[in-house]
Amino acid sequence: MAVADSGVGRSGQAPDLLIAGAGVAGLWLTVKAARAGLSVLLVEPGNPGCGASGGFLGALMPHSPERWNGKKDFQFKALVDLEEEVARLESETGALCGYRRVGRILPLTSERGRAAALDQIADARTNWGDRFSYEVHHAPERSGWPDMLRAPHGVVHERLSARLSPPGLIGALLSSLAVTPNVELRLGVGVMDVIPGEHKARLSDGSMVNYGHIALANGVDAFPLIARAAGLPANSLGGGVKGQAALLDARASPDLPLVYDDGIYVIVHENGHVAVGSTSEREFDDPVSTDGQLDEIVKRARKLCPVIKHAPVIRRWAGVRPRAIGRDPMLGPVPGAPNVLAMAGGFKISFGIAHRMADCLVAGITGSAGPAIPQSFAVEYHAAKAAGKTAAN
Ligand SMILES: Cc1cc2nc3c(=O)[nH]c(=O)nc-3n(C[C@H](O)[C@H](O)[C@H](O)COP(=O)(O)OP(=O)(O)OC[C@H]3O[C@@H](n4cnc5c(N)ncnc54)[C@H](O)[C@@H]3O)c2cc1C
Known part of the structure; x- marks a missing residue:
């Protein structure tokens, strides 16, 4: 699939947002950030959707309605909004996502x-x-x-439950990128290391990329990168x-x-x-x-x-x-690592919430209004769980 290459990152100018991972999380974040006017460099060592997002189940099921909490509320609002989000994506791209409630x-x-x-x-x-x-x-x-x-x-x-076609959605998100200025999708390279103090990341081809912000949305491989950026043991967060x-x-x-x-x-x-x-x-x-x-x-x-x-x-x-250590998704600023953002741990519900997770991060970067991040999604919350677990062992 042809995807726009605006030269973001290659022109020597730092992208506003460097995103690691082109699964459902990284792709939604790219689309939302680009819509908000940010320049984005999305890097993916394999192909888009080659990780956990490459399946075909696509269930969009709510948590049970009792014992309401921040996580359930976040997911509920995300499931409600997704219908319109998908309709917009389909009308912008002509692609079909196989969505039905x-x-x-x-x-x-x-x-x-x-x-x-x-x-x-x-x-x-x-x-x-x-x-x-x-x-x-x-x-x-x-x-x-x-x-x-x-x-x-x-x-x-x-x-309330719905379903969509995961390959349909991934294809529609990619089609959206292809017609969006200021986005570069670079395949065959991943983020190896983040140097938060310098706003730089080292890629797997040896190159260094400057960024305004970086979002670690690379699925199960995000946890060690997030942990390292936060100064925690590599396998502690998920x-x-x-x-x-x-x-x-x-x-x-x-x-x-x-x-x-x-x-x-x-x-x-x-x-x-x-x-x-x-x-x-x-x-x-x-x-x-x-x-x-x-x-x-x-x-x-x-x-x-x-x-x-x-x-x-x-x-x-x-x-x-x-799956993050605290069970809930992991979203938001990484403590001690300025401008480094986590977007990981969607576990069994990513397809229903990734668009809203993306809204939270974009709002944080641009300073605009956006959904609040539930406390149990914060990296600090997961880090505290990890510390508790270590102490208990
Ligand atoms: C059998 C099964 C059924 C499921 N059913 C559902 C369902 O019905 N509904 C639902 O909502 N969810 C479901 N899920 C969960 C859902 O698929 C995942 O939560 C979701 O795909 C995670 O998306 P992601 O973008 O976070 O990660 P991924 O899709 O894994 O994407 C991460 C990407 O990052 C890339 N990457 C890795 N390392 C780097 C690096 N260093 N730098 C840059 N990129 C990197 C990978 O190549 C990959 O493409 C299911 C999962 C499975 C396994």
């Missing part, structure tokens, strides 16, 4: 689960407002989606959790809601393909291989949703989700 079904497998779900109706009304309902039914609206045997105590049907997923040629109806049950996601996309995931593996040797654990997930998904019982698997994929 289809809602979500959660099977209820116990009487206790049903009672808790009934309690959450009021929480959803309070925290989500009237626009998105949260209902408990005795049976799913569509027969077999999911199988009644998997939902002996009924189902929750909420209408790591990766591997996940495997499969794509089935099911010719299912694209208006079917997501189904989520006990770690299994079943998501129908616009073309009728059904994405099924995911494993959660803390220990792994090969970050990108798939194995019998994925077969087991597919087997369980077929039982959960009999519509896909015989659908052939057409793709298997694995990636490593960035």
Whole structure:
């Protein structure tokens, strides 16, 4: 794909913002920063979307509506706004993101689960407002989606969840960059080191780049860079959790809601393909291989949703989700490192929140109004968690 090369960084002038990593986080940040008039140099050692953002699940699911907090509020607002964000991106680029607010079904497998779900109706009304309902039914609206045997105590049907096509969104963000001035995407190089005192970064080709600000949005590899910039041990701030997923040629109806049950996601996309995931593996040797654990997930998904019982698997994929030590995303200034920003740790929800995370950073750089960063996202918060963990060991 042709991407604009405005010469930012090559002309000898420091970009306002140097961004490491062209996953969903770095791409949204590039688009938002460029819209705000900043010059951006985005560096990526592989190809855009070659990391965790290269999958196909695209579930946009809210946290549960009870025990409301800053993180849940941030994600809720992000999920609400994403519909318009995607519509704008599509109309600017002509690219399609496969977005649809289809809602979500959660099977209820116990009487206790049903009672808790009934309690959450009021929480959803309070925290989500009237626009998105949260209902408990005795049976799913569509027969077999999911199988009644998997939902002996009924189902929750909420209408806030949505889905999009990850390759569609990544393609649309890239198309947006191609028509945006003041952006350079440099492939084949990564950020190796940040020298905060000098506002300089060393790239993997040996060159040094000056910057106004630098954002470390390079997925699981961001944590050691952020830690080093903050003067902390390299592996203290986060790591990766591997996940495997499969794509089935099911010719299912694209208006079917997501189904989520006990770690299994079943998501129908616009073309009728059904994405099924995911494993959660803390220990792994090969970050990108798939194995019998994925077969087991597919087997369980077929039982959960009999519509896909015989659908052939057409793709298997694995990636490593960035997970910060404090569990929540990591966003904002890196303490002790002027003009160094963190944008990492979206873990399982990056596709729903990356645009809003980008808004926070751009507002911080330009001094304009923007969303507040939840306290539990701050690098200091994660560093304190890391310190607590070290002390406990
Ligand atoms: C199986 C699976 C299913 C998932 N399902 C969902 C889902 O349904 N919904 C959802 O919201 N999320 C989901 N996720 C999580 C989501 O994919 C990730 O949270 C998200 O992709 C992280 O995006 P990122 O941009 O932070 O990192 P990445 O996508 O990993 O991007 C980081 C980029 O940085 C580059 N890079 C690395 N080192 C450097 C360097 N030194 N300098 C510059 N660049 C560098 C990498 O090459 C990469 O391209 C899933 C993840 C997995 C594995």
